[in-house]
Amino acid sequence: MAYIIGIILVIIALIIIGLILRKRVYDVVDKYEAWKMDIMDRNIASQLGRIKSLNLSGETQEKFEAWKERLEFILTKELPDIEEHLFDAEEAADRYRFSKAKKTLNNTEKVLYSIENDIEKMLKEVDDLLESEETSRTEATNIEPNIKALRKALSQNRYQYGKAERYFDLKIDELEEKLATYYDLVSTGDYYEAKQTIDDLKVSLEGLEQQIDEFPAIYKMCRHELPTQLDELYAGLKEMKKDGYRVDHLAFEKEIRAYKEQLLDTVNKLESGDTSGIEEMVTEIDERVKEMYQLLEKEAIAKNYVESQMPSFRDSVDQLSNTFQDTKTEVEQLKQTYYFEDSDMESYLALDKRISSLKSQLEELSNDMETADISHSQLREELENGFVQIEELQQNHEEFKKRIQNLRKDEIEAKEKLREMRGELYDTSRKLKKSNIPGVPTFIWNMIETASEKNSRVVKALEKQPLDMAEVQHALNESKKAIDNVIEQTDMMLEQAYLTEQVIQYANRYRSQYPLLAAQLSESERLFRSYEYELALEKAAKAVEEIEPGALKRIEAYQEVEVTHSS
Incomplete structure (x- = not known):
């Protein structure tokens, strides 16, 4: 009896499980049915029809036909097939063939997802095409007057461009040709290629606008301003030589000639429309010209300094030499009375040697001023160094004189201290006696x-x-x-x-x-x-x-x- 009841319970359980599984299949079937109906209810054809506002020819016509064909296939073939697959799944569930029902539903789901992806892709391509057409049309509307304005500006300022005007005219012609190509592509329905063309045209226009805007200043600099500066610099150089300034060591003449030749080549490049690397070269020459002026100014200031300070330097050297000669006489006298420490004698001999060297330096400077081999800038450095040496030697000389004067002072203090110590010794003896x-x-x-x-x-x-x-x-x-x-x-x-x-x-x-x-x-x-x-x-x-x-x-x-x- 218990065995029979167990069998009955198992049968009931299997029936319940079957009913649950069948209910699940029905739910999925209902879900996919609703999904299918949703797709059918969408007005996809009208969204694709937006493209009819464009010129339906060429590439656009091909795309439209492909989208139309795909949509028709979805509506007439794939969606009706889905209806049959859902019916098969329900029938399999009724017969408790759940494995077959599940397999059928999985295939149906894949088809639905494929349909969704294709629809999404088509609508996106439509949006992209419409947006591309609108953007391109707007860009073309803005570009056309800009090209005309650019040609007008070039025509009104031809003298600023020299022979390069022809180069820029040809570049503007190329822009107009690209714009015409854009309209041709639009007329044939090739909107994607038209978009690429208008994008390239926009970049080319911006580059040409910048080049035309910057060209006059660079051209003027290379053709007029820098050559004029170099000529003035060369003339000033000759004038300075004539006035006795020592500028040969700078070797500016050769450098100026090289720059002028370089500028001639640069002007030819500019007139042919080649501006690559010219701005950097112009900056380099301009900075070098300024540097040359600074060096010439430095040489002029140095010449004035040397000529004005040389007498003072000579007087300082002579004065130092004379005062040290007095010190030498005093040292010879003191050496007979006092013993000099080694350190003092080393200082004395070093002073003598350095002062002699300074006198030789004075003679060399005097000789160099008579010749044109050494620049005034170098002479100024040597003269300034000489003044530094004089100040240092004067200080060392004063310190040495104080030390030899202290010899006599130390002797007097020593005698006074000896007298004090004798008094102390006498007082001590007297204290003992008393x-x-x-x-x-x-x-x-x-x-x-x-x-x-x-x-x-x-x-x-x-x-x-x-x-x-x-x-x-x-x-x-x-x-x-x-x-x-x-x-x-x-x-x-x-x-x-x-x-x-x-x-x-x-x-x-x-x-x-x-x-x-x-x-x-x-x-x-x-x-x-x-x-x-x-x-x-x-x-x-x-x-x-x-x-x-x-x-x-x-x-x-x-x-x-x-x-x-x-x-």
Whole structure:
């Protein structure tokens, strides 16, 4: 029983699926039927008929016949065939032959798409043809008066074009012939070719208009203006030579002749209608002519500069030479008294060499001014360089004179410093003699003796001939160090001695109470009398600090107050 029910359910399911698939086929059939009816309802023939406004001959007639034939085939053959295919699909679906129905519908869809594409293509070609005709007609309407205006302008300004007028006349004739060709093509229905012709004509017209518009200026430049400028430049060049200007090195005559020949060839090219590369050539010649004028002007200015500044240069060289000669005399005198450093002698010899070279340069400039081999521009450069050298040499000369003057100044300062150091040494000795200490330690006297010897070395260095200030300065520095050391050690020794006395006096109050302190103080007094002031201070300070910590600092503070008051 269950088996029978299952079979029944499967049969029912198959029936339902069949019905669904058949419904789908019917839907597609309805869709394609509607599509077919839509195509049939379109007024395609009237849209194709728009072309009848044109001249139906030649290429246009051929296209129209082809479109008409294709449309007729669609309406009489392909669309009725589609009706039959749709009926076959429905019949196959009724018999549940869905595979056949699907195949038939796919073929039908392809045919419909092909029909749509062909219709779209035909209508687009119609639109393109109509648009092309309208555009071409508009362009031709605008071009025709422009050609007439161009011929009129050429006729009214013939003198501006010279022999090139004939060339431009022929070019305008060619434009008119192209325009006539356009009308012929239109009359025969060849609208696409007519459109190409009118497009080419428009480009040719624009190019010719530009060429005719620009030609007079270039022609005038090549025939009149540039040759006139070159003639004036050549005449000016000759005049400058006559007036003594040195312009041969510029070699302008040859260049001017070459340009004039080039311009003659250019005029011939222009009169034959060839303008290629001429504008660039004209610009190049024009810029070169301006450059030539600038170079000639530069030469003229240079000549005036050289002639006006040469006397000043000669006077400056002579003045520098004379002042350096005085310096040379002074150096020879000073060399007998002073020793010159190597660096100073190198500077002196370099100055001598450069000033001699400058004098030679002056002679060369003087000779060059008498000959015509060197341009005034080059002479000016050399003269300006000479003035720079003079300024530099004057500065170096002044610096050297200051250095040799400092030799005497350094000697005077060295003697004054020696006198000051002797005074310091004398004051130190006097301070020692006036002190109330038992005696002066031997090392202090040795240091004083060493300082005295170093002073003597300074004296000997100052007495040498020639005087070597480097040696004097070295001796001064050594002596200064020795004297400063004497003063420092003397002041320290006297301070220690005085502080030792103060500590011993302060500690005496404890002497009777502390036998050990009394013994240490006795030892300190012995060292004090033996001039061992540092050891004496150390011994006394240690003894009193053991009894009264901090006593040494109070004694030192008191001593500083006393020293301040006494000073």
